[in-house]
Amino acid sequence: MMKFILSLFMVISMAKECTNNRQSEPVSSDINTENSSEENQSEDNITFEYSAISRGTYIKYIITKKTISLQKDLNSETVLKPSTQANWNKLLSSMKTINLKNISELKAPTKTRFYDGAATAQLKIILNDTTFETQSFDHGTPPKAIEAFVKDILSLCENIE
Numbered sequence: 001m002m003k004f005i006l007s008l009f010m011v012i013s014m015a016k017e018c019t020n021n022r023q024s025e026p027v028s029s030d031i032n033t034e035n036s037s038e039e040n041q042s043e044d045n046i047t048f049e050y051s052a053i054s055r056g057t058y059i060k061y062i063i064t065k066k067t068i069s070l071q072k073d074l075n076s077e078t079v080l081k082p083s084t085q086a087n088w089n090k091l092l093s094s095m096k097t098i099n100l101k102n103i104s105e106l107k108a109p110t111k112t113r114f115y116d117g118a119a120t121a122q123l124k125i126i127l128n129d130t131t132f133e134t135q136s137f138d139h140g141t142p143p144k145a146i147e148a149f150v151k152d153i154l155s156l157c158e159n160i161e
Contacts, residue, residue, distance in 0.1 A: 047126040048091060050153050052139035054119035059139070061157040063091065070157055081160050091156070094149045100125060100132040106145055108137035123150060 043065050052059040060078075062069040065088050070079045103125070112118040119139035123146060125132045137143060142150040 042128075043088070043092070045128045046092075047124075048095075048153060049124040049126070050121070050150065050157070052119040052121040054113070054116060054139075057119040057139070059119070061153060063153065063156070068157060068160060070160065087156050091149075091152055094152045095125065098125075098146055098149055100127070103132045103134055103146070106134055106137075106143040108135065108141070108143060110138045110141045112141075113138045121150075123153075 046065065048061075048063040050059070050061045058071070058074040060069075060071045063083060066083055068081045068083050068087075070081065071077075103123075110118070113120040113136065117138075118141065120136045121139040121142065122136050123134045123142070134143070134146065
């Protein structure tokens with residue numbers, strides 16, 4: 001009986017801590033995130049990160065204006081490739097269709113990642129020192145609002161070799 005009470009207390013404590021952490025994440029109000037228009041933002045301070053992880057899959061792509069970092073296996077070396085201006089412009093153009101302010105509220109259209117039917121994916125867009133991050137979604141099936149952008153990232157990274 002004591003073990004049950006202790007276990008219940010630990011679960012409640014962890015759930016409360018997760019809720020507190022989620023509520024305390026600061027959101028900068030000095031960045032225009034309503035339409036993600038970045039006329040006054042320096043392109044050098046933008047980073048796109050895409051990751052997908054499951055038992056048999058590990059993918060991590062980090063894209064900046066000058067480089068593309070690829071890691072396609074947990075035990076493999078990270079490969080750095082140069083980014084072209086055309087690819088960068090395409091990603092910036094695609095990003096402008098995303099409402100960054102609401103990106104963390106997007107709901108995944110499918111849930112196969114919960115039973116190993118798909119890798120768990122996540123997208124981060126870092127502008128200056130502010131990170132905009134999605135909730136997890138199935139690799140290959142992103143929320144509709146970011147679908148074109150994710151496809152552009154995957155197309156770029158998978159065809160760069």
